Amino acid sequence: MVATTSTTLANGLTFEQNLTVPQPRLWSPETPVLYTASSKLYAGKALKDAYKTTFGIRSFKFEKGTGFSLNGQVRKFKGVCNHHDLGPLGAAINTAALRRQLTLLKDLGCDAIRTSHNMPAPELVALCDEMGLMLMVESFDEWKAPKVKNGYSQYFDEWAEKDLVNMVHHYRNNASVIMWSIGNEVPDQSNANGPIIAKRLQDIVHREDPTRPVTMGLDRFDDDFKYGIAGVLDIPGFNYKPHRYAEALAKLPQGFLLGSETASTVSSREVYKFPVVKAKQQQYSDNQSSSYDLEACSWSQTPDEEFAAQDDTPNVMGEFVWTGFDYLGEPTPYDEKWPSHSSYFGILDLAGMPKDRYYLYRARWNTAKPTLHILPHWTWPGREGQTTPVFAYTNYPSAELFVNGKSQGRQTKGPSDQPQSRYRLMWNDVKYAPGSIKVVAYDAQGKAAATEEVRTAGAPHHIKLVADRTALMADGKDLAFITARVEDAQGNLCPDATQSLSFAVSGTGSFRAIANGDATNLESFQKPQMRAFQGQLVAIVQAGGKAGAMQVKASGTGLQAGSVTLQTKAR
The missing domain is CATH 2.60.40.10 (Immunoglobulins)
Structure with missing residues (x-):
């Protein structure tokens, strides 16, 4: 397909566009095909300016009774929220570091990113176009009602429309952008002006880009329905409310909803605490959190609780996990305990190394590749004979654990009142003995398909x-x-x-x-x-x-x- 347009402007200049799309193919996370439009500005025959716009071709819908579909295929968002910093590199943008982050997320099976809670760097959006990651581009973390003394609320009346228009204009040609977010956890949810502001902001976005829907992160569930803001949005997005999804869907006129911010499980890579129990706001003397992935915040959940709500509630269109990577600041649950100074929420740590949780999500999200991961490590001097549970994160349906060659039995994922039993295999009564732990995973036909083994380490060498x-x-x-x-x-x-x-x-x-x-x-x-x-x-x-x-x-x-x-x- 080749198209050329030429327009004579009122000032006598000529604007010419050339578009060449050989055998057009659709953009998607699986096939991020991009094309280029060339625009030129002439004064007579003299070329005064030229600009190239990269774009993709795709279609998507958000429909009652169906949810989200991309290029005609119904799918759920497998997304993460990301802060803007790059860990040890700081906040300044670096394309190579961003590419590494996106590469790791793609291997995870992640297909979408929420830019939390700010307009993204152009380099990030361009990479998402190229590599095939959908984007929720987010604008504000504060409207008129303040969260902090010197927040955006003092500029909202003068700048909100200007900033929103700038954001939409900048990124509306990017194929990766699927939806716009007009806010996150704003206190205005809890007053009658909230729905009015939301409609005004949503109308501005529709005016500037009628092709994409609008969402936001809602965290005040009862007020969201009491004052009506949840019914205003194109896409109702709820933060940390999996236990109320069914209730929300029964009230929402849209007929679908999104987990706009989920989980906030906390863990420190390769750190394990005993006894292994599910806990919230758990603190330890070393300021670490357990990598058994059972600890969350007072407001949040384990990954499995969100998985179960997604699976059990029709028309929930997926999730955006808080967060893909650890980031500088917000060291919950150690906000007031020095020296903690970076988050524990990440699926990957501040250095970009996967935590155990990476493989729990990968087992669910990356259906194209096998996943088998066992935890914890098996070097526990002094724990001999003590209960040391072993978990396996895998996309195979069952697995058998061997401790020093002796079978501990086979576990199978399946329906359960406990979400963890549906998505991870657990041997909770294992006693520690130096040597090795080995997990053999079995496919749907019962055949051994994969093996992972962890051995007790000797002295550092x-x-x-x-x-x-x-x-x-x-x-x-x-x-x-x-x-x-x-x-x-x-x-x-x-x-x-x-x-x-x-x-x-x-x-x-x-x-x-x-x-x-x-x-x-x-x-x-x-x-x-x-x-x-x-x-x-x-x-x-x-x-x-x-x-x-x-x-x-x-x-x-x-x-x-x-x-x-x-x-x-x-x-």
Whole structure:
């Protein structure tokens, strides 16, 4: 398909657009096909300006009785909320770091992002277009009623329409943008002006972009229906209300709803607490949260509770989990306990390393690839003979656990009054004995399909470096993320290793930043050394401006050094 249009403007200039779409194909998360429109401005025959617009072709609907469909296929959002910071790199945008985040989310099976709670960086939206992630682009965290003394409420009357129009104009040509959000947990839900403001903002969005619906994150369920704001929105979005989805659907004229912010489960990577119990606002003396994924906040839930509500309630169109990655600030449940200074909510930690929860979501969301993950680690000196539950996160229907070769029985996922029993396999009465735990997963036909084994680690012996990429662009900007693992002589991760690791970078690159995922760690992100947390950390290196080889070496007291070589290549 080839189209050319030419328009003579009132000032005598000529505006020309050229569009070439060979064999048009639809954009979707699975096939993010993009095209380019070329626009040129002429004065006579002299070219004065030129601009290229990237776009995709797709259709979607939100329908009563059906929910959300993209290109004619009904689907649920498998989304995450993300803050804007990039962990140890800070808030300044970095395209390479964003690409890594999106790559990890795609492997998770995530297909959508909510920009919480602000207009996104253009680089993020362009990457979502390219890589195939749908976007809920969000505007405000505050309307007229203030949350804090110096918040946006003092500017709302003068700036709300200007800012909203700017946001919509900037991103309305992006294929990844599926819906607009006009607010998050605004206190105006609880007064009669709330629905009036919501309708005004929604009308502005419809005026500027009639092709996409409007939503927001509602967290005051009773007031949302008492004052009527839930009925105003194109898409009613509810934060942390899975237990009231059925009640909401019975009242909503739209006939569907969205989990606009869900879960807020808290955990620290590879940290496990005993006894293993479901808890809210649980605190420990080390300011960590258990990675058994059973701890949440006073207002929030475990992933399984949201899964069950999504599965049991028709016309719930999916969810946006709080959050994809840990971020700087909001260290709930340790908001008032120093030195905690980054969140515990992430499916991945501040360094971008997956927590156990990553595999619980992956087992549900990534249907194209097998998932089998077992927890906890199996290095527990002093716990011999004590109850140490073992969980498996898998998209296979059943699995059998072996402790030092002895079967602990087979578990099968299925209907249950307890949500956890529907989505994870649990052996709650296992007694710890050094050696190994092995899980064998079985497919629907009962055949062994996958195996995972974790062994008790010996003394820390060496550092192993694993780079997410071995070839970088020699543009002075590209990044590689290198995971450093403290291992024993047999290559087992040492989960209790806390040695300080130092990095040296030579050749065609330089050290950029470092993080270990510990929300209590106060070591500098900018210095090339940091202690390992649960045996691991991530160092970030940056390509220089010349092609060649970059060598990265890590050393630590009493450990054999590790090294890796990366190549930087000219465009």
